[in-house]
Amino acid sequence: RGSLEDKGDAAAEAGDWVTFDFHGTLDGEPFDGGTGENQRVEVGAGQYLPDFDAQFPGIKAGETREADMTFPADYGQSSLAGKDVHFTITAKRVERKVPAALDEAFFKQFGDHATLDDFKTYIKAQLEDEHARAAMQTYQNQLADQMREKYDFAVPQALVEQGLHEFEHRLSHDDPEALKDEAKLAELKEEERGKIEKNLRVAYAVDGLAREYEIKADPEEVRQRFTLQAYMMQQNPAELVKSPFGRRMLMQIEQSMVTAQALERLATEVLKAPKGKGAKAAAEAAEPEAKAG
Numbered sequence: 001r002g003s004l005e006d007k008g009d010a011a012a013e014a015g016d017w018v019t020f021d022f023h024g025t026l027d028g029e030p031f032d033g034g035t036g037e038n039q040r041v042e043v044g045a046g047q048y049l050p051d052f053d054a055q056f057p058g059i060k061a062g063e064t065r066e067a068d069m070t071f072p073a074d075y076g077q078s079s080l081a082g083k084d085v086h087f088t089i090t091a092k093r094v095e096r097k098v099p100a101a102l103d104e105a106f107f108k109q110f111g112d113h114a115t116l117d118d119f120k121t122y123i124k125a126q127l128e129d130e131h132a133r134a135a136m137q138t139y140q141n142q143l144a145d146q147m148r149e150k151y152d153f154a155v156p157q158a159l160v161e162q163g164l165h166e167f168e169h170r171l172s173h174d175d176p177e178a179l180k181d182e183a184k185l186a187e188l189k190e191e192e193r194g195k196i197e198k199n200l201r202v203a204y205a206v207d208g209l210a211r212e213y214e215i216k217a218d219p220e221e222v223r224q225r226f227t228l229q230a231y232m233m234q235q236n237p238a239e240l241v242k243s244p245f246g247r248r249m250l251m252q253i254e255q256s257m258v259t260a261q262a263l264e265r266l267a268t269e270v271l272k273a274p275k276g277k278g279a280k281a282a283a284e285a286a287e288p289e290a291k292a293g
Contacts (some may be wrong), residue, residue: 004095011058012094014044018056019093026085033077034085038092042234055089064090074176076169097234139267140260147205148198155200163196164189204260209264217257225253 006015012018018041024034041047043056051069054261067087075081100106102257102272107119171178178184209215226249240246 003098003100005098007061007094007096009062010094011060012043012056012091013096015097016043017041017095017097018043018059019090019095019118020056020088020089021289022087022093024085024087026083027167029084033082034087037080052087059089059096064088064122064223074172074179076172083243087259092097093234124240140219140263143263144202147202151205153199153201153202155197159200161194163200164193167192176198185222206259206262210258213262213265215258215261215265217254217261222250222254222257225257226250231252 007016009249020041020107022035022039041053041056044053046053049069049071051067055065055067056198065088067089068084070084071077071080071082071085073082088207102116102119104115107115151239168179168185171185171188172248176186226241229249230240233240235246241250
């Protein structure tokens with residue numbers, strides 16, 4: 001986790017955080033989305049366009065930099081695609097990351113761990129159970145695959161279209177050339193449509209099962225997973241959860257836990273995975289097969 005420490009007038013280096021204001025113009029005039037205040041960027045993390053990110057290494061608090069750059073031809077905002085713009089960037093604060101102190105307050109973020117030894121014991125238990133969870137995940141994947149092939153009911157086309165829109169957005173970054181070939185794009189979208197519809201059917205089925213079994217995620221475990229992911233993102237959990245992105249992330253963590261529990265319940269009943277001991281029992285049942293192979 002760690003914290004951030006003001007570097008004063010020292011230059012920003014890779015891994016530092018810069019708070020800045022920016023003002024952009026297109027043909028001498030401001031444009032939509034071209035102005036921002038108190039924005040934050042991690043130097044070297046590639047959060048913005050390369051030419052924009054290049055302004056932050058070496059910048060100091062109070063320093064202003066002028067930069068000319070060109071938006072990519074496939075930029076998501078069509079009014080800016082391929083356009084030459086000018087940015088004025090002013091750094092307001094430069095901060096370095098300070099490692100967290102391994103004290104009681106830090107360990108308690110992950111549960112009731114008062115000392116380093118307690119925390120090591122917790123981590124060891126997590127690692128020892130990883131194989132067991134992997135075995136149960138295999139059962140769950142098999143079940144989800146069967147459900148994708150078995151179920152064939154109508155799903156809301158609005159959700160399908162939303163999924164296709166997100167798919168095209170990913171393509172614009174991963175394979176922009178595919179967007180220029182209409183025949184190839186149509187083929188890729190048709191293939192993706194089938195995947196989206198199958199996954200939606202599984203999601204609806206699992207959601208119904210979760211309600212039937214009254215499955216709920218443990219709030220403390222949800223909090224711990226959210227906290228861990230936030231720290232991995234170098235974010236303060238208490239601040240992140242206040243943002244729309246943080247709230248969506250929290251909901252996704254909770255939903256993924258409910259889905260896993262529902263599929264585990266089905267796995268024990270449909271695929272005859274061992275009952276009563278969850279993932280660990282599944283792993284023990286899988287051992288003879290692994291040794292025989």
